Amino acid sequence: MGSFNRASKTLKSKYAQFSHFQFGCRSRITNPLAKTNYNRLISPIYNLGCCQNAFFCSYSSRHNSKDGSTIDLSQYPSDKIRNFSIIAHIDHGKSTLADRLLELTGTIRKGHGQPQYLDKLQVERERGITVKAQTATMFHKHNFLGSDTNFLLNLIDTPGHVDFSYEVSRSLAACQGALLVVDAAQGVQAQTVANFYLAFESNLAIIPVINKIDQPTADPDRVKAQLKSMFDLDPSDALLTSAKTGQGLEKVLPAVIERIPPPPGKSNSPLRMLLLDSYYDEYRGVICHVAIVDGAISKGDKITSAATGRSYEIVDVGIMHPELVPTGVLLTGQVGYVVSGMRSTKEARVGDTLYHSRSTVEPLPGFKPAKHMVFSGLYPADGSDFEALNHAIERLTCNDSSVSVTKETSTALGMGFRCGFLGLLHMDVFHQRLEQEHEAHVISTVPTVPYIFEYSDESKLIVQNPATLPSNPKHRLTACLEPTVVATIIIPSEYVGPVITLCSERRGEQLEHSFIDSQRAFMKYRLPLREIVVDFYNELKSITSGYASFDYEDAGYQASDLVKLDILLNGQSVDAMATIVHKTKAQRVGRELVEKLKKFIDRQMFEITIQAAIGSKVIARETLSAMRKNVLAKCYGGDVTRKRKLLEKQKEGKKRMKRVGSVDIPQEAFHELLKVS
Numbered sequence: 151m152g153s154f155n156r157a158s159k160t161l162k163s164k165y166a167q168f169s170h171f172q173f174g175c176r177s178r179i180t181n182p183l184a185k186t187n188y189n190r191l192i193s194p195i196y197n198l199g200c201c202q203n204a205f206f207c208s209y210s211s212r213h214n215s216k217d218g219s220t221i222d223l224s225q226y227p228s229d230k231i232r233n234f235s236i237i238a239h240i241d242h243g244k245s246t247l248a249d250r251l252l253e254l255t256g257t258i259r260k261g262h263g264q265p266q267y268l269d270k271l272q273v274e275r276e277r278g279i280t281v282k283a284q285t286a287t288m289f290h291k292h293n294f295l296g297s298d299t300n301f302l303l304n305l306i307d308t309p310g311h312v313d314f315s316y317e318v319s320r321s322l323a324a325c326q327g328a329l330l331v332v333d334a335a336q337g338v339q340a341q342t343v344a345n346f347y348l349a350f351e352s353n354l355a356i357i358p359v360i361n362k363i364d365q366p367t368a369d370p371d372r373v374k375a376q377l378k379s380m381f382d383l384d385p386s387d388a389l390l391t392s393a394k395t396g397q398g399l400e401k402v403l404p405a406v407i408e409r410i411p412p413p414p415g416k417s418n419s420p421l422r423m424l425l426l427d428s429y430y431d432e433y434r435g436v437i438c439h440v441a442i443v444d445g446a447i448s449k450g451d452k453i454t455s456a457a458t459g460r461s462y463e464i465v466d467v468g469i470m471h472p473e474l475v476p477t478g479v480l481l482t483g484q485v486g487y488v489v490s491g492m493r494s495t496k497e498a499r500v501g502d503t504l505y506h507s508r509s510t511v512e513p514l515p516g517f518k519p520a521k522h523m524v525f526s527g528l529y530p531a532d533g534s535d536f537e538a539l540n541h542a543i544e545r546l547t548c549n550d551s552s553v554s555v556t557k558e559t560s561t562a563l564g565m566g567f568r569c570g571f572l573g574l575l576h577m578d579v580f581h582q583r584l585e586q587e588h589e590a591h592v593i594s595t596v597p598t599v600p601y602i603f604e605y606s607d608e609s610k611l612i613v614q615n616p617a618t619l620p621s622n623p624k625h626r627l628t629a630c631l632e633p634t635v636v637a638t639i640i641i642p643s644e645y646v647g648p649v650i651t652l653c654s655e656r657r658g659e660q661l662e663h664s665f666i667d668s669q670r671a672f673m674k675y676r677l678p679l680r681e682i683v684v685d686f687y688n689e690l691k692s693i694t695s696g697y698a699s700f701d702y703e704d705a706g707y708q709a710s711d712l713v714k715l716d717i718l719l720n721g722q723s724v725d726a727m728a729t730i731v732h733k734t735k736a737q738r739v740g741r742e743l744v745e746k747l748k749k750f751i752d753r754q755m756f757e758i759t760i761q762a763a764i765g766s767k768v769i770a771r772e773t774l775s776a777m778r779k780n781v782l783a784k785c786y787g788g789d790v791t792r793k794r795k796l797l798e799k800q801k802e803g804k805k806r807m808k809r810v811g812s813v814d815i816p817q818e819a820f821h822e823l824l825k826v827s
C-alpha cells in the first residue's frame with residue numbers, strides 16, 4: 151500500500167491547486183462516421199419527437215439562418231459549455247452510459263439507435279469495443295445558481311483498450327473534466343489506473359461514476375474505498391449508476407455542469423483552432439474536428455495552418471449532434487467540425503493550430519506524435535493486387551492517421567508495406583478494417599518491435615523489419631537495444647504466484663507489489679515489449695481465470711542479447727518469416743516455428759526441409775515428406791459435379807498460396823507464426 155499512499159499525497163497536493171475555472175484548455179474530438187450521409191442529418195421533426203420532457207429541447211432555441219444552419223450557437227458562450235470525456239477500463243460501460251446521456255438529452259431517440267450508438271465502425275460492433283473516440287454535442291437545461299439555464303455539453307466516448315490510449319489522451323485535451331466510470335463488481339482495474347492518471351495529469355476535474363450497480367455482485371462501498379485509497383477521490387463524490395436500468399443517471403449531467411469548469415478561452419482574442427482529428431469523406435473531402443480555443447470561426451472565413459502555412463476557405467462548419475449539423479459558426483470553447491477544401495488528410499495534421507489568415511497568433515502546443523509499438527509487413531494475398539492494397543491502405547490511413555506506412559519488398563511475398571501500429575489489437579483492427587471496409591485480402595507477417603543495433607563506427611540501425619538486419623555487418627556490433635514497457639497488473643490476490651512466474655519467464659523485473667484491498671493485488675513490472683506483444687495478455691487471462699487486468703506504458707530502451715532467427719525452406723531463407731529473439735529463447739522459438747510450419751505447409755511432390763537458423767547455424771529442423779494431396783481421395787462414386795467442386799476448391803486454395811522458391815506456403819502458415827513468436 152505504501153506506493154498508493156505516496157501517490158495519494160502527491161495527488162492531494164495536486165488537487166489543492168484545483169480550483170474551478172482555472173484549467174488549461176487543450177482540445178480534441180474525433181472521427182465520427184467513416185461515411186456520413188448528409189441526407190440523414192437530424193431533421194427538426196425528428197428532434198422535436200425525441201426531446202424528453204424535462205430536458206432542454208434544442209429546437210426551442212433553433213432558427214433557420216441565412217446559411218441554412220439550424221442551431222443558434224450564439225446563446226452558448228463559454229460559461230454555458232462543458233466539455234467532458236467518459237473514461238474507464240474496457241467494458242465498464244462507457245458507451246452504454248454515453249447512449250443513456252444522449253437519450254436523456256434528446257440527442258437520440260430512446261431505443262431508436264443501436265446499443266453503443268457512438269461505436270459506428272463494423273469492427274467496433276463485432277468486437278464490442280470502442281476503437282475511435284467519438285464526440286457528440288448535447289443540449290441540456292439545468293437549474294444553475296438559482297435559474298434555469300441552457301447548457302451545451304460535448305461528450306467524448308473514449309476507447310478502453312490500452313492500444314488506444316493515444317485516442318484517450320487526445321480526447322482529454324479537448325475537455326476540462328472526465329467521468330471516470332468503474333464497474334461496481336469488478337472495481338478498479340488496470341486501465342482505470344492508467345486513465346485516471348491521464349486525466350489527472352491533464353488537470354481535469356474527475357467525477358467518479360460507479361456503474362453497473364444493478365449487478366448482483368455489485369459492491370459500491372468496496373469500489374468507493376478503492377477510489378479513496380488509490381486516487382484519493384472523496385467517496386461522497388462518487389455517483390452510483392446503472393447505465394442498463396437507468397438508475398442514478400439523473401445525477402450525472404447536473405454533476406457535469408456543477409463540477410466541471412467551462413472552457414477557459416478568450417472570445418475577444420484572434421482565432422486559435424486546435425485540429426483534433428480528421429477523416430476523409432468521399433463527397434466532401436477532408437472533414438476536420440476542431441476545438442475553438444480562442445476567438446470564433448464562421449463559414450466563408452479564410453484560415454491558415456500553422457504547420458503547413460497553407461490557407462483554406464471554410465466551406466462548412468458545425469457540430470456533431472451526433473451526426474454533422476451545420477451551424478455556420480463555432481464560438482470560443484465549442485467543439486465541432488470544419489470543411490475547408492483540404493484534399494488529403496496529410497494536410498490535416500492532428501494537433502495543428504488553424505488561425506485567421508489575416509492575423510498572427512502563437513501556435514498551441516499540439517500533441518505528442520503517436521508512438522508505434524509494433525510493426526508488421528502487409529502484403530496482398532494475391533501479388534497482382536498490390537495496387538488495390540495500396541489504394542485500400544491509403545484510404546484507411548486517411549481515417550486512422552496513427553498508422554505509419556512505408557513500402558517494402560520481400561522475396562517471399564513480393565511488394566508490400568511495413569506498417570507501424572500502436573499495439574497488437576490496433577494491428578488486428580486495421581487488418582480487419584482493410585478486409586471489411588476495403589475488401590483487401592492481406593497476409594501479415596510476424597509482428598516485431600523496433601530494435602536498435604549499434605555498431606563500432608557509432609552508427610545506429612533501427613530495425614522495424616528483421617529481414618533488414620544484416621547477418622554480416624560491415625562494422626562490429628557494439629550493442630543491441632530493445633524497447634521496454636512498465637506494465638500494471640491487477641489481479642485477485644490468490645493469483646499472485648502464477649503471475650510472478652509468468653512475468654519472470656517473460657524476462658520481467660518487478661518494480662512494485664502491493665494490495666489494493668484484502669482481495670486484490672497490484673503489481674508493476676518492467677518487461678521487454680516483445681515479450682508482451684503477442685500472447686502475454688491471453689496467457690495472463692488464462693492463468694488468472696480471466697480476472698487479471700493489464701495495462702502498459704512505454705519505458706524506453708534497454709540493452710539486450712538479441713539474435714536474428716531465419717527460417718529456411720529447402721535451404722532458402724524466407725525473409726518474411728525472419729524474426730529477432732532473445733538469445734535464451736532462440737532455441738525454443740525456432741523449434742516451435744518449424745513445428746508449426748510443418749503442420750501448415752501441405753506436402754508437395756518433393757521433400758521439403760524446414761529449418762530455423764541463427765546465421766549459418768541450424769538450431770531446429772523438420773522434414774516434410776513428398777506427396778501429392780489428392781483431394782478426390784475421399785470422393786467415392788462418379789458424381790462429376792462433386793469432383794469438380796473439390797478440384798475448384800483446391801484451385802482456389804492454391805491461389806492463396808505464396809510460392810517461396812519451389813514451396814507453396816498457405817496464408818494460414820503466416821497467421822499461425824504470429825501466435826508462436
Ligand SMILES: Nc1nc2c(ncn2[C@@H]2O[C@H](COP(=O)(O)OP(=O)(O)OP(=O)(O)O)[C@@H](O)[C@H]2O)c(=O)[nH]1
Nearest residue numbers: 240241242243244245246279280310362392393394
Ligand atoms: N448489468 C449491467 N451491464 C451494463 C451496464 N452498463 C453497461 N453494461 C454492459 O456491459 C458491456 C460493456 O458495455 P460498453 O458500454 O460497451 O463498455 P465500454 O466501457 O464502452 O467498452 P469498451 O469501449 O470496449 O471499452 C455491455 O454488454 C453492456 O450492455 C450496467 O449498468 N449494468
